[in-house]
Amino acid sequence: MQELSPTAFVVFAAVKVIAVFSVILLAVAYMTLAERRVSAFIQDRLGPNRVGPFGLLQPIADGIKNILKEETLPATANRFFFILAPALSVTPALVTFAVIPFAAPLPTRWGVVDMIVADLPIGLLYVLALASLGVYGLFLAGWSSNNKYALLGGVRSSAQMISYEVALGLSLIPVLILAGNVTLTEIVWQQQQLGLWYAVPLSLAFILFVVSSFAETNRLPFDLPEAESELITGYHTEYSAMKFSMFFIAEYSHILTASALMATLFLGGWSVPFWDGDHMFWYEGALISGFAETGEPILASPAWWKTLVTFLAFAVKTSFFVLVFIWVRWTLPRFRYDQVMHLGWKVMLPTALAYVMLVAITVLALDQLGVEGLLFGLALTAVSALATIVFVFFVDRDRIITGAAAPRDRSISGSTMHPATPTERLATPVVAARLEGE
Amino acid sequence: MGEVIFFILATMAVGGAVGVVLQTNPVGSLLFMVGTLASVAGIFVLLEAHFLAAIQVLVYAGAIMVLFLFVIMLLNLGHDYEPDVKRGLGAFLSFGVVGTLAGVLAGQVRGAEENPVYQFFPGPEGMDRLLQEQGIVGAIARPLFTDYVLAFELVGVLLLVALVGAVALAKKRA
Numbered sequence A: 001m002q003e004l005s006p007t008a009f010v011v012f013a014a015v016k017v018i019a020v021f022s023v024i025l026l027a028v029a030y031m032t033l034a035e036r037r038v039s040a041f042i043q044d045r046l047g048p049n050r051v052g053p054f055g056l057l058q059p060i061a062d063g064i065k066n067i068l069k070e071e072t073l074p075a076t077a078n079r080f081f082f083i084l085a086p087a088l089s090v091t092p093a094l095v096t097f098a099v100i101p102f103a104a105p106l107p108t109r110w111g112v113v114d115m116i117v118a119d120l121p122i123g124l125l126y127v128l129a130l131a132s133l134g135v136y137g138l139f140l141a142g143w144s145s146n147n148k149y150a151l152l153g154g155v156r157s158s159a160q161m162i163s164y165e166v167a168l169g170l171s172l173i174p175v176l177i178l179a180g181n182v183t184l185t186e187i188v189w190q191q192q193q194l195g196l197w198y199a200v201p202l203s204l205a206f207i208l209f210v211v212s213s214f215a216e217t218n219r220l221p222f223d224l225p226e227a228e229s230e231l232i233t234g235y236h237t238e239y240s241a242m243k244f245s246m247f248f249i250a251e252y253s254h255i256l257t258a259s260a261l262m263a264t265l266f267l268g269g270w271s272v273p274f275w276d277g278d279h280m281f282w283y284e285g286a287l288i289s290g291f292a293e294t295g296e297p298i299l300a301s302p303a304w305w306k307t308l309v310t311f312l313a314f315a316v317k318t319s320f321f322v323l324v325f326i327w328v329r330w331t332l333p334r335f336r337y338d339q340v341m342h343l344g345w346k347v348m349l350p351t352a353l354a355y356v357m358l359v360a361i362t363v364l365a366l367d368q369l370g371v372e373g374l375l376f377g378l379a380l381t382a383v384s385a386l387a388t389i390v391f392v393f394f395v396d397r398d399r400i401i402t403g404a405a406a407p408r409d410r411s412i413s414g415s416t417m418h419p420a421t422p423t424e425r426l427a428t429p430v431v432a433a434r435l436e437g438e
Numbered sequence B: 001m002g003e004v005i006f007f008i009l010a011t012m013a014v015g016g017a018v019g020v021v022l023q024t025n026p027v028g029s030l031l032f033m034v035g036t037l038a039s040v041a042g043i044f045v046l047l048e049a050h051f052l053a054a055i056q057v058l059v060y061a062g063a064i065m066v067l068f069l070f071v072i073m074l075l076n077l078g079h080d081y082e083p084d085v086k087r088g089l090g091a092f093l094s095f096g097v098v099g100t101l102a103g104v105l106a107g108q109v110r111g112a113e114e115n116p117v118y119q120f121f122p123g124p125e126g127m128d129r130l131l132q133e134q135g136i137v138g139a140i141a142r143p144l145f146t147d148y149v150l151a152f153e154l155v156g157v158l159l160l161v162a163l164v165g166a167v168a169l170a171k172k173r174a
Helices: A007-041 A058-068 A079-101 A123-133 A135-144 A148-179 A186-192 A203-216 A240-268 A304-329 A337-369 A372-397 A423-424 A429-437 B002-022 B026-046 B052-077 B090-110 B116-120 B122-147 B149-173
Strands: A103-108 A113-115 A282-283 A288-293 A298-301
Touching: A007 A058, A007 A079, A007 A113, A007 A240, A007 A304, A058 A240, A079 A123, A079 A240, A103 A304, A113 A186, A113 A304, A123 A135, A123 A148, A123 A186, A123 B052, A135 A148, A135 A240, A135 B026, A148 A186, A148 A337, A148 B052, A148 B149, A186 A240, A186 A282, A186 A372, A186 B149, A203 A240, A203 A337, A282 B149, A298 A304, A298 A423, A298 B026, A304 B052, A337 A372, B002 B026, B052 B122, B122 B149
Parallel strands: none
Antiparallel strands: A103 A113, A282 A288, A288 A298
16 A cells, blocks of 8 residues: 555646546536526426437537637727636636545555545645635626626625635634644544534534535525626626636536535545445555554555445535535525625624634533543534524524515615505505595 | 746746736736735745645735725726826835835845844754644644744734724724
């Protein structure tokens, strides 16, 4: 079970980069099809089913159509930034995938190959750093179009992404407290060792992470930067053909990366539940599967079928979250802008901060008491479940998110912004007189 | 290999910095600034300071520059019909001040081995051992929260005061 030689490392790295890149782009193409078919199913329609069996060739037809369409360039647009923007929005979404481990290490003739493009020592921080760069593409698209709707979309996207990045980062701190390291391979390993997926002992962090991921990917109910009914389509109003579809590739690769992150951080990544055979981790130059009672490391036995099985586990978990993204989009209506800001700054941020403190205190107390292993996980689960119940109870009481028909005392600014209720409109003298006349 | 990459990144960093100053379009300046910050992050990676590199991108490119963007957007600057950046005596004055500062800093670096700070550097082997023992984050976090905790907290309080001051000033005008 030796490590790779430098030459083999370079060759395998190149192969992995190309393979992962192609798989992501293929997955993105089929996610658009999945979105259309699932939305059709939810709305009791059929969706695209004419091109190929079950419409499976539809993404290819769409791709050809978008490449052959005419590219337009608005006369008053800033040409350089207008062309740069789609590229800038695609790149961060694609490169983030580099640090996500997608299967157990694969043994080959030349050594054991890690199934991760780049096992950076800063793993999670790299993810956060790139996530924070995603806003440039959207902003530049909105600004360079020189179109007021596009600009509004750009302003909204930057405000939204700044707001939710804070909650996103804070919701990850409990994971780091528990794992004690920022590399994603170690986070997967620690979940295997604990015997619990972090979604269980850190349930509130999981909820906060999922919600902020929706905001970061600009998906409904947080798709205010696009908001078809108010801003046409926001930042990409002026785009056509392949540049337009680049924004969609960016959006779907963001969804894919966010789903893969949720699976890795909170659902054990590529590890198969209730099975010890896939526990593998590099420890002092050797691939181990755990520690014996005496503290001696036990060597792991990687196999090609284990890599395959763990990859399938990872794919299933990721697809589940992709499906949730699509499902939510066709179920929930869009927030109002003030609601988005309210939720981000006044609900998510304080909750995430308080939860970090709660987890830190609980972990410290359990460490002092000498609780370890599964019992440790279960104790944390109980504390987190309590916090989650309290959180859900307070959020879901029509206090935070009120609909369009909100009671008047909760509307944004009293009389001017809020339209009168139908009964009040009827109560004006003219209407009342006419009603009486009839 | 490492040296070649260093010179590419260093050229990008300096070129970006020059671009920031020469651009008349604030959005162009801003993107050059992001490029410079990213190149400096790359140099940090070459020095195996991965944590600093990530924080550089996360805090400067990802948060502070986005706030700059926000201001540019809300003021709707940077369109062709009028130049937003005006040059004058102030430009020369600031160039002089920054140049002097850079000169003083460069003078400090030259005698690195006699510099009192140098003795804290554990050397390449020491760094490797430190990273092995404490991890990439721990190597920075431990001294920060033990030896330098007072300075760290004071900086935090200072930033908080600045924040409260900004809010107070903004409120007064309304």
